[in-house]
Amino acid sequence: MSKANWWKGAVIYQIYPRSYQDGNDDGIGDLKGITARLPHIADLGADAIWLSPIFTSPMADMGYDVSNYTDIDPTFGTLADFDEMVARAHELGLKVMIDQVLSHSSSQHPFFEESRQSRDNPKADWYVWADPKHDGSAPNNWQAIFGGIAWEWEPRRRQYYFHNFLKEQPDFNFHNPEVQEWLLGTMRFWLERGVDGFRLDTVNFYFHDKHLRDDPADFRLNGTQAVKPYDMQYHIFSKNQPDNIAFLEKMRKLMDEYEDRTLVGEVGESHHPIEIMGEYTSANRLHMAYSFEMLGPKFTAEHFRRQIDQFFKLAPKGWPCWAMSNHDVPRHVTRWAEHGDQDAVAKLAAAMLMTMEGSICLYQGEELGQTETELEFHELTDPQGINFWPADKGRDGCRTPMVWEKDAPHAGFGRVEPWLPVKAPQAARAVDTQKGVEGSVLETYRALLKLRRETPDLREGRTMFAETEEPVLAFHRGEKTVCAFNLSNQPQEIEIDGIDETLFAIEAQTDNGKVWLGANGALIARLK
Template sequence: MSKANWWKGAVIYQIYPRSYQDGNDDGIGDLKGITERLPHIAELGADAIWLSPIFTSPMADMGYDVSNYTDIDPTFGTLADFDAMVARAHELGLKVMIDQVLSHSSDQHPFFEESRQSRDNPKADWYVWADPKHDGSAPNNWQAIFGGIAWEWEPRRRQYYFHNFLKEQPDFNFHNPEVQDWLLSTMRFWLDRGVDGFRLDTVNFYFHDKHLRDDPADFRLDGTQAIKPYEMQYHIFSKNQPDNIGFLEKMRKLMDEYDDRTLVGEVGESHHPIEIMGEYTSANRLHMAYSFEMLSAKFTAEHFRHQIDQFFKLAPKGWPCWAMSNHDVPRHVSRWAGHGDQDAVSKLAAAMLLSMEGSICLYQGEELGQTETDLEFAELTDPQGINFWPEDKGRDGCRTPMVWEKDAPNAGFGGVEPWLPVKAPQAARAVDTQQGVEGSVLETYRALLKLRRETPDLREGRTMFAETDEPVLAFHRGDKTVCAFNLSATPQQIEIDGIEETLFALDAEVADGKVWLGANGALIARLG
């Protein structure tokens, strides 16, 4: 790929800063710790890192409630620490991407503290305010993702403000051009500091319906199947507004002022996410986008085939970014545990993901085959888990500290008890138990990243799916590469002619035009 298109087909490694490495022994990961461990990511073979939020925050939602968009939270260090981390990453050949939480701020942000004082101050229209109904109730039926209605009463204004998430996370009013310009200026601050791109949190949440119309009931549910009231609505007015497109184009124009920068947007939507991904990555908008379609419990060949096929049908000039785990969902090795041996499923998932057309996000610990941590209620910090326990145990289970040395205190994360516990099943998968061990999950990831980097078809080649029955997924990438995967613990056999060389195999054999795939087997091969 050209230097400007480094992101196309790239592998981006997501770091959850609180949980990567504790550099000052206070129990919380930080920038100095990340800098210390960057060689691990470079040796893995990733192209870039993405850091979840590190900005100043009261941490009501672990940094996704920002109170200062142009400074580092003391928990993680200083701007000087950030600059040193960027310099080290670039020295190692890693691009640096950071999370931008633009849809909402913290309620402790100075602009919101001013906005809530009255209806006529300079920031009065910077957030979404609305009068109550005549009976004093909320302006409409919009629900908050973390529970309850999405409106909070402010007695000083005698109005409600809108929050898609916690009440401590008021939504910006993107219908105000001043808000848009100011948010773009905060992005410019980090671009001038040398970041190579942004991961845009909840990129389809920016605008709301000006008329505040009620969201209808979700036509797919009977009202009894959802754990959260939010999931019982079809969010056609509280988000996904057409106005969003204009702001995405403004962001892209800003990015194009700089060399070799990129935008990847998180599409938080359950109804038509692939369509939104396609729309948002068309023309001069986002470079790439991802949704939660591969972050679910679904594990069938048809499911994975449909996501990729549908995206490129809807947006032939767009670009996806695929992930199987991140900081918001249970780890995929645990989600898909019923489909085979833990290590085998982990390696199979890696082979599938790193063969897909698009860019790729890996979540820290994924390269170790890390599993979801089983936490007690008293150990939780995540408001989602606290509010919906035990049906939804929240996101802490995938956010526990990275494990480096099995027998070291806290598995090498730091010298004091960490903010979330390191438990024995997770410590057993530490880096030092897998480093240099042939066939380990870690070495399998390294081999696959090396293969992807050295095989143009796997980074740039278009996808053509083979007609296979469950549980086999098979496709060609470009002119010369073929990939086949057995999504079950039962051996399978398919026919593929013309294989000249096996590039990668997991319990797979080729003979006489036939490919035998063992339990959770995988094959990547070159055609003659």
Template sequence: MSQANWWKGAVIYQIYPRSYQDGNGDGIGDLKGITERLPHIAELGADAVWLSPIFTSPMADMGYDVSNYTDIDPTFGTLDDFDAMVARAHELGLKVMIDQVLSHSSNQHPFFEESRQSRDNPKADWYVWADPKHDGSAPNNWQAIFGGIAWEWEPRRKQYYFHNFLKEQPDFNFHNPEVQDWLLSTMRFWLDRGVDGFRLDTVNFYFHDKHLRDDPADFRLDGEAAIKPYDMQYHIFSKNQPENIGFLEKMRKLMNEYEGRALVGEVGESHHPIEIMGEYTSADRLHMAYSFEMLGPNFTAAHFRDQIDRFFKLAPHGWPCWAFSNHDVPRHATRWAKHGEQDAVSKLAAAMLLSMEGSICVYQGEELGQTESELEFHELTDPQGINFWPADKGRDGCRTPMVWEKDAPAAGFGSETPWLPVKPEQAARAVDQQKGVEDSVLETYRTLLKLRHATPDLKTGRTMFVESEEPVLAFHRGEKTICAFNLSDKPQEIGISGIDETLFAIDSEAGEDKVWLGPNGALIGRLA
């Protein structure tokens, strides 16, 4: 693998900065804390780190509302702290990717403050503005993800502005070329500082329908009520516009000016996400993309097989990035708990994920088998949870601090009173309880990451699925590697012959013409 293609088959470790390590004792994680803990990630065997937003922000949505795209929020430190973190990461052999929230800014961004003043100022057309209907109501039926309509009235302009998320997160008007050029310039700022790539937040949200046509109802609901009105619509006009492709190509052209840089896009979509991933990673667009298709409750062999198979059929020259957990969804050890004992499911999930064709994202704490934290309403900070409680408890449960030492205050996070509480159930899975412990979840991840690096088939070999019945998932990677997984807590067998060497196994064994898989068992072997 050349240096330019380091991302292909790479394992990217996601850091949620507020919750990784508190370096100054104020209860919030920061860049100095991250720098201190980078050796953990290097020892794990990851290729890169991805940092969720660290830019200047009022924190209405924990940094996904940016008010200055070229500076660090004081909560996390300074530009000097960032440079020191990048230098240390590179010293350890880790690439650094940072979150870029381009679809919208904070309402406290100077450009929005100017835009909202009048209809004829220099930034008047930098955000999405629209006149009210004759009765004063919003221009169309578009809904906001965090609740309510996606339009907010501005009396100075006597117009509404569009926001896919909170009203504090107005959407940029990507139909304005000046907006595109300026956003690309902010990316250049970080490329010049030495970052190795970007994770692009809501990459399919950039453009909206110029005609502001209503989104239709979601035809799949079948009369079932969704928790959010947003989920009742099929978003064919508020996002996923064809003009998006042109901007992705502009981004790729910028990246090509720098050696060995990469883009990974988050496709936030419930309709045809795999198709969008394929389209966005074809030709000279994104290097890779991921969706939420593996971030839900579905835990069947057919489901995983379908996502991988469909992607490569739709985009034979594209490249996916698979993840089981991130900062927006309940942790997979909790989502899939009914399929087996906690550690067993966590280790099985690690073996499956790290055997898949594509690049891989591992979310902090996933390597510990970390579970979702059960929080009370008064402990929440996430607007999604606060707005939709108790039907939707929000995202704070997967964002609680990383646990390093079981018996230290806040499990070694760095402050006795962190921004989100550390519960005993999470502290029990601390690094110091698993490091060096044979067959722990942490050591299983380390073993698998080492195997992935040492086995070219597992990094870039093509996938060919083996015929199997539920609950067994099996596939070839490349010419010589075979992988088999039991997605249940009952023993299973599958007919596979020709295994010359077992490279990795969890409670499983290869025979002459079959593989026996114990409960939540896994086996990776080399064929003769």
């Protein structure tokens, strides 16, 4: 790829800063800790890192409630520490991307503190305010993701403010042009500091319906009850507004002022997410987008085929970014455990992900085959888990510290008790138990990233799916590369003609046009 298109087909490694490495012995990961561990990511073969939020925050939602968009939270360090980390990453050949939480701020942001004082102050229209109904109830039926109605009463204004998430996370009013320009200015601050791109949190949440119309019931529920009231609605007015497109184009125009920068957006949506990804990456909008379609329980050949096929049919000039785990969902080795041995599923998933058309996000610990941590209620910090326990145990289970040394205190994360516990099943998968060990999950990831980097078809080639029956997924990438995967723990056999050389195999053999795939087997081969 050209220097300007470094992101196309890239492998981006997501760091959850609180849980990567504690560099100052306070039990919380930080920038100095990340800097010290960057060689691990470079050796793995990733192209870039993405840091979850590190900005000043009261931490009601672990940094996704920002109170200062142009400074580092003391928990993580200083701007000087950030600059040092960026310099070291660039020295190692890694691009640096940071999270941008633009849809909402912290309720402790100075602008919201001012906005809530009255209806006529300079920031009065910077957030989403609405009068109550005649009976005093909320303006409409919009629900908050973390539970309850998405409106909070402010007696000083005698109005409600809108919050898609916690009441401590009021939504910005993107219909106000001043809000848009100010947020773009905060992005410019970090571009000037040398960041190579942004991951845009909840990129489809920016605008709301000006008329505050009720969201209808989710027509797909058929009378069943979801865990969260939020999931019982079809969010056609509280988010996903057409006004969003123009703002995405403004962001892209800003990015184009700088060389070799990129935007990847998180589409948080259960209705038509692939269509939104396509729309948002068309023309001069986002470079890439990803949804939660591969972050759920579905593990079938048809499901994976459909996501990729639909995206490129809807947006032939768009570009996806695929992920199987992140900081918001249970780790995929645990989600898909019923489909095979955990290490086998981890390796199979890695092989599938590294051969998909698009760019790739890896979540820290994924390269170890890390599993979801089982936590007790008193160990939780995540408001989602606390509010919906035990039906929804929240996101802490995938956010526990990275494990470096199996027998070191807290598996090498730090010398004092960490903010979330390191438990034995997670410590057993530490880096030092896998590094240099042939056939380990870590070495499998390293080999697959190397193969992707050295095989143009796997970064640039278009995808053509083969007609296979469940549980086999097979496709060609470009002109010379073919991939086949067995998504079950029972052996399968398919026909693939013209194989010249096996590039990568797990429990796979080829013989005269026949391909045998063992339990959770995978094959990547070059054609004649």
